[in-house]
Amino acid sequence: QKEVEQDPGPLSVPEGAIVSLNCTYSNSAFQYFMWYRQYSRKGPELLMYTYSSGNKEDGRFTAQVDKSSKYISLFIRDSQPSDSATYLCAMSVSGNQFYFGTGTSLTVIP
Amino acid sequence: KAGVTQTPRYLIKTRGQQVTLSCSPISGHRSVSWYQQTPGQGLQFLFEYFSETQRNKGNFPGRFSGRQFSNSRSEMNVSTLELGDSALYLCASRTSGRAGEQFFGPGTRLTVL
Numbered sequence: 001q002k003e004v005e006q007d008p009g010p011l012s013v014p015e016g017a018i019v020s021l022n023c024t025y026s027n028s029a030f031q032y033f034m035w036y037r038q039y040s041r042k043g044p045e046l047l048m049y050t051y052s053s054g055n056k057e058d059g060r061f062t063a064q065v066d067k068s069s070k071y072i073s074l075f076i077r078d079s080q081p082s083d084s085a086t087y088l089c090a091m092s093v094s095g096n097q098f099y100f101g102t103g104t105s106l107t108v109i110p
Numbered sequence: 111k112a113g114v115t116q117t118p119r120y121l122i123k124t125r126g127q128q129v130t131l132s133c134s135p136i137s138g139h140r141s142v143s144w145y146q147q148t149p150g151q152g153l154q155f156l157f158e159y160f161s162e163t164q165r166n167k168g169n170f171p172g173r174f175s176g177r178q179f180s181n182s183r184s185e186m187n188v189s190t191l192e193l194g195d196s197a198l199y200l201c202a203s204r205t206s207g208r209a210g211e212q213f214f215g216p217g218t219r220l221t222v223l
Contacts, residue, residue: 036214043114043200043214044153088153097166098143098212102152 003027006089006101015110019076023089023101026070030099032092033065035074037085038103044088048074079108112137114203114215122221128189131218135182135203141165142184143212144176147198159184160206188220196222 006023013019021035031052036044048063050056050072056063062075072091076083086103115134123129135142143166144156155168159178178184182203188195198219204212 034211041216043202043216046211046213049211090153096141096158097155097168099155100145100153 003099004089004091004101007104008102010105010107012107012109013079015079015081015108017079017108019074019079019083019106019108021074021076021087021089021104021106023072023091024070025072025091025099027091027093027099028067028070029093030091032095032098033063033072034090034092034098035061035063036088036090037083038088039085047087081108081110084108114201114213116199116201116215116218118218119216120219120221122223123191124223125191125193127191128187129191129220131186131199131201131220133184133186133201133203133215135184135201136213139203139205139213140182141204141206141212142178142182143202143204144184144186145200145202146170147200147217148196153200156186191222193222196220 004025033050035048038044053065053067060077064073084107088103089101090098092098117132141160143158145153147153158166162178173189176186198217200217202212202214
């Protein structure tokens, strides 16, 4: 079993929709949870960073961590065509070594 | 502030050769990590360097090695290249006081023929 599981999609939504992206994990010691966005031919870009559990909001993006269910989510409100990218979740126990999901490909259709 | 830079951006090598990739972290960042990204396996951790010392290592064979210099710049070396080493190699840097917040470079696309 992989440390981090993520549905690869692809996910296609109309502009303005609410997008929900999810990851599950098996290691209950994970404390750091991140979401990255990766455009084609680019390196991943850090979107959201959460320590321990709870919610974090930044503009149109909301990250949720449910440690009891070993489940994290990223919500994108009012999705835009510029949000079309691959979204990667990542986790770490100590903040030194990170485990990534395989990424979910998202397309927002104008 | 300049981001993480990686050189070269693209490389084509043949099996059996070796290759060296370079990474310059964000100014002030002392931790540099290397990852391999492939369509099937996603992002896999290779190793992390901090203050010229390897601090963590992923599950890769000894053909993959790295080092870090006193100015925090890092190099990654792959010897005896195999076809399966074709991948995007990403470097990420972070400050010691902000665990979890790492910033990636654009990557080096390595193709092994």
